[in-house]
Amino acid sequence: xxxxxxxxxxxxxxxxxxxxxxxxxxxxxxxxxxxxxxxxxxxxxxxxxxxxxxxxxxxxxxxxxxxxxxxxxxxxxxxxxxxxxxxxxxxxxxxxxxxxxxxxxxxxxxxxxxxxxxxxxxxxxxxxxxxxxxx
Amino acid sequence: xxxxxxxxxxxxxxxxxxxxxxxxxxxxxxxxxxxxxxxxxxxxxxxxxxxxxxxxxxxxxxxxxxxxxxxxxxxxxxxxxxxxxxxxxxxxxxxxxxxxxxxxxxxxxxxxxxxxxxxxxxxxxxxxxxxxxxxxxxxxxxxxxxxxxxxxxxxxxxxxxxxxxxxxxxxxxxxxxxxxxxxxxxxxxxxxxxxxxxxxxxxxxxxxxxxxxxxxxxxxxxxxxxxxxxxxxxxxxxxxxxxxxxxxxxxxxxxxxxxxxxxxxxxxxxxxxxxxxxxxxxxxxxxxxxxx
Numbered sequence: 001x002x003x004x005x006x007x008x009x010x011x012x013x014x015x016x017x018x019x020x021x022x023x024x025x026x027x028x029x030x031x032x033x034x035x036x037x038x039x040x041x042x043x044x045x046x047x048x049x050x051x052x053x054x055x056x057x058x059x060x061x062x063x064x065x066x067x068x069x070x071x072x073x074x075x076x077x078x079x080x081x082x083x084x085x086x087x088x089x090x091x092x093x094x095x096x097x098x099x100x101x102x103x104x105x106x107x108x109x110x111x112x113x114x115x116x117x118x119x120x121x122x123x124x125x126x127x128x129x130x131x132x133x134x135x
Numbered sequence: 136x137x138x139x140x141x142x143x144x145x146x147x148x149x150x151x152x153x154x155x156x157x158x159x160x161x162x163x164x165x166x167x168x169x170x171x172x173x174x175x176x177x178x179x180x181x182x183x184x185x186x187x188x189x190x191x192x193x194x195x196x197x198x199x200x201x202x203x204x205x206x207x208x209x210x211x212x213x214x215x216x217x218x219x220x221x222x223x224x225x226x227x228x229x230x231x232x233x234x235x236x237x238x239x240x241x242x243x244x245x246x247x248x249x250x251x252x253x254x255x256x257x258x259x260x261x262x263x264x265x266x267x268x269x270x271x272x273x274x275x276x277x278x279x280x281x282x283x284x285x286x287x288x289x290x291x292x293x294x295x296x297x298x299x300x301x302x303x304x305x306x307x308x309x310x311x312x313x314x315x316x317x318x319x320x321x322x323x324x325x326x327x328x329x330x331x332x333x334x335x336x337x338x339x340x341x342x343x344x345x346x347x348x349x350x351x352x353x354x355x356x357x358x359x360x361x362x363x364x365x366x367x368x369x370x371x372x373x374x375x376x377x378x379x380x381x382x383x384x385x386x387x388x389x390x391x392x393x394x395x396x397x398x399x400x401x402x403x404x405x406x407x408x409x410x411x412x413x414x415x416x417x418x419x420x421x422x423x424x425x426x427x
Contacts, residue, residue, distance in 0.1 A: 043348040
């Protein structure tokens with residue numbers, strides 16, 4: 001059976017690079033499920049959850065905003081944050097969320113506000129995924 | 136002939152200097168390792184981004200984004216990325232020599248780093264803005280610089296934007312380079328613009344037909360500014376890696392020179408000391424002989 005090469009890259013590092021059977025990713029216009037031999041596609045992705053299925057196992061990752069390029073045998077995702085669900089530290093994410101929310105109450109320049117907003121989005125995404133997956 | 140006391144004093148002061156430069160070398164080398172890692176880690180992202188952008192531009196067909204518009208005018212902005220502090224060898228000298236080549240009348244400077252701003256002030260160059268960036272560059276800092284440059288370009292105040300920065304080649308060699316940032320050139324230029332990433336996939340020849348979600352115009356509209364922000368970020372990182380490497384090498388040379396100097400002075404000190412002992416002995420023996 002054909003497989004897809006899933007590559008997730010952030011400015012800091014290449015977070016994930018493996019062959020998988022199927023990928024679900026959050027596009028701007030809704031969730032996209034991608035199987036091998038998908039028609040070439042270029043899309044923006046929004047902060048959310050990526051599910052990579054590999055030989056029956058599912059792997060969850062939290063990602064930030066970014067772009068994805070899909071070709072027949074490859075899914076390349078460029079994003080500003082990517083973290084495996086298992087690696088999410090709930091306490092730290094919660095703390096980051098509180099800090100960002102507190103900062104938003106202050107008077108900020110546009111530039112600072114954008115930074116804080118994206119930090120808030122990152123922590124919220126992580127929290128969402130972590131909490132949903134709790135048994 | 137200097138007295139032994141003078142030489143002792145000099146040796147002491149040189150030893151102190153060596154201690155300081157040695158400490159600075161240690162600090163620089165620790166920072167260098169971090170900065171180099173950051174600069175290298177970013178290259179995978181840059182390579183992939185290049186791929187995506189090249190495919191998007193190819194797929195967008197006849198669509199032209201304002202950031203890619205070529206204009207005939209002469210006015211240009213130069214983003215000059217220097218260090219904040221000196222003591223890093225010829226790094227800034229080389230950088231500013233490149234900057235000096237630009238025509239005074241038609242160029243405005245956007246400075247990042249204190250040395251660049253000082254230079255612009257000293258030579259009465261037109262300074263459009265001054266930015267700072269931290270020891271480990273943050274993406275937000277790069278975004279601020281890049282946004283400013285994009286605005287200058289889109290408002291038609293300048294017709295092109297270049298970047299002068301120090302490209303990190305390896306610990307011993309860094310090179311001041313000029314790169315065009317805006318207008319965003321054709322895809323070929325983009326690929327050349329990121330040499331050294333080593334991982335650029337082959338795209339030439341096979342132009343795949345892409346679906347775009349949202350449309351190609353929207354996608355490019357979002358991708359291009361991000362691409363530019365990221366380019367600037369990468370430039371900052373390269374500049375930082377270069378700065379710390381250059382400083383480490385400069386401080387190492389200074390420490391070595393100081394050590395050599397101490398060695399030479401110690402030799403001279405011992406010579407003088409022995410000469411004076413010999414002299415004293417002579418005086419004593421001749422006095423003894425005269426008495427006897």
